[in-house]
Amino acid sequence: MTVHLRDVEVDGEITDVCESEGRITALGRGECAHRTGGPPPVTVDGAGAALLPGLHDHHVHVLALAAAWDxxxxxxxxxxxxxxxxxxxxxxxxxxxxxxxxxxxxxxxxxxxxxxxxxxxxxxxxxxxxxxxxxxxxxxxxxxxxxxxxxxxxxxxxxxxxxxxLPDASPDLQAVGRRLAARGITGVTDATPDLDPTAVALLRQLPQRLLLLGDPLGEGPRKLLLRDHDLPTFDELTATIAAAHALPRPLAIHCVTRESLLLTLAALEDVGVVPGDRIEHAAICPPEAADWLTRLGVAVVTQPDFLRTRGSAYLRDVSPHDLPHLYPHARLLAAGVRTTASSDAPFGEVDPWRVIATAAERPIGAEESVRPRAALDGYLSAPLDPGGPARRVAPGAPADLVLLDAPLEVALRSPVAVTVRATWIAGERIHGGQSAG
Structure with a gap:
């Protein structure tokens, strides 16, 4: 089936976009002319609203999210x-x-x-x-x-x-996928460690594009969970990192304390960094760690919305010495560290637009706030390159698309008010129904 998206905003310009067989086939006024010999395209009137690549949440726990909703x-x-x-x-x-x-x-x-x-x-x-x-x-x-x-x-x-x-209660991941698509999410990185084959097979039922950090046979980074009450020794950690790199796979290393982050960076420097190595959370990241991240070239997947949902607890429980270093964002970007916001759902808010809003107006550490567009670009970065270049709507790209209800500049004035009119994954409309057309 061919879909003709008419009068949509792409990169600030009003244009037309055509997609067929899961790919974007044309971009530009007059480029979506119907070719004879096939069924007529489904036409969607964008009314000048923004058309974006689908958003990718770089850190979520899908099965836990499904269970949390119940x-x-x-x-x-x-x-x-x-x-x-x-x-x-x-x-x-x-x-x-x-x-x-x-x-x-x-x-x-x-x-x-x-x-x-x-x-x-x-x-x-x-x-x-x-x-x-x-x-x-x-x-x-x-x-x-x-x-x-x-x-x-x-x-x-x-x-x-x-x-x-526990009682067997397999979740309806198609329903979970529809709820994610309603907020414009077309892909997720599941950060649950040590998934067994049953869990991997179940997760494959999600309609979103999926990167599994906990799949022992998967592609991309492998999740390494550092237990803060029982940290490994330096030698143990370097051996674990070296073994993963030899597979070869990069690592996504969970670091929520100053100690775990500094230990991880020292181990990575000793073993060597490979493309794709990343830090999950970097919840407390002092300036010396930020400089280290820059030198090593390691990406950071952070969760600024915790500052909204857990701010009072942080103010009560976190050392005043560490408060300025909670979930840094602007400082890391300025230093050249590839950094993206994410949800950590269900432990954090799954709505990317809520996360983007908090990243732009942080209740703690306002100096670490970033422009809404910068936070959105993190969600638009590729699954295997979090914080890298934002994906674009372009011919040949996958037809993972999100149609908003307003031009992007208007939408980003109040991200929490964003309405997603329609969402497509590989050209299939997952959210929006015929009312989006």
Whole structure:
């Protein structure tokens, strides 16, 4: 099927765009003339609104996002767990508090409950849930225990080990894809580490283009999760990096503390950097680390919207010495570090336009704010080159396209108010229906 997008804004000019068989085939006034011998094209009137390449979220956890949309959002209080429908397991997310099984028993005593801390690294279970998963609890420090040796209910980085003991509830990833497409997202980088073949196969059901950092057989960077309460030694980390590079694969290294970032940069300098090496988060990045990143040529995938959603906690809990160095953006770009904003959904806000708005008007560290267009360009960078050149609407490019409801300059005046009229992935309209035409 051929689609003729008429009167759309591309690179500031009103023009026409034609796509067929998943590719952009023509760009320019009069370039989309119908060729005889086939069905007539589907015509979409752009009315002067911006047509962009599809946005790519460079750091998201798809299966966790799908589960979060079907979970109880706890926030600062756990009382909402009592409202969960049904009689089986209760799943809570985004908890701002860390509690043990006794605290959860006081809220929901008669159903198994598991609640994920908003950091994403901690699960908290009540007594009924602990009894149900007892056969998968190991003797590692990841299972917190009281002085008597009994599990407290707090499990660290335990997702993969916990999964076999939980009810099977495969998410509808087509529905997840439609919700992402409604915000203009046509591709995602899933940052979940150590995916098994079942999870990889399930993720392939997502209609978006997909880069899997946790696929041991995949392309692109391999996720390396540094556990901040149990960091590797320098020799251990250099050996891990060298082994990945020998595959050959670059690494996407999770760094949310000053210590983990400096350790990682020292190890990368010792082993050597390969194209595609990147830092996930760089949550605390002091000036000396920024200079190091510049010298090494390592990209950074950051999450400025955490400053909005977690700002009060950062102001309370983060050392005043580190506050100026939270999620730097403008400073890294100015230093030549390829840097892009991303969501880290479901632990952060998935809406790219909300993230772009926060990147432009940060509630903490205003000097690190960037222009909305610069933040958008990060979402337009290629999956294997986060923070690199923005993809463009051009003949021969994939027909991954997003039609807004206004010219780009108008849309970027208030990114949170952006409406996505239609989204195409490989030429197939995923969002917008016929009303977009």
């Amino acid at each position: 979970s109880i959002n706890c926030g600062e209080r756990l009382d909402a767990l009592r409202t969960a429908p049904g009689t089986g397991w209760v799943r809570g997310v985004n908890a701002a508090v860390s509690v043990d099984r006794h605290a959860l028993d006081a809220v929901v005593p008669d159903r198994p409950v598991r609640v994920q801390h908003r950091s994403g690294g901690l699960w908290m279970l009540n007594s009924a849930a602990l009894a149900a998963v007892a056969h998968v609890l190991d003797d590692s420090a990841d299972v917190e225990r009281d002085p008597a040796g009994e599990p407290t209910g707090r499990l660290w980085r335990y997702d993969e080990r916990l999964r076999p003991a």
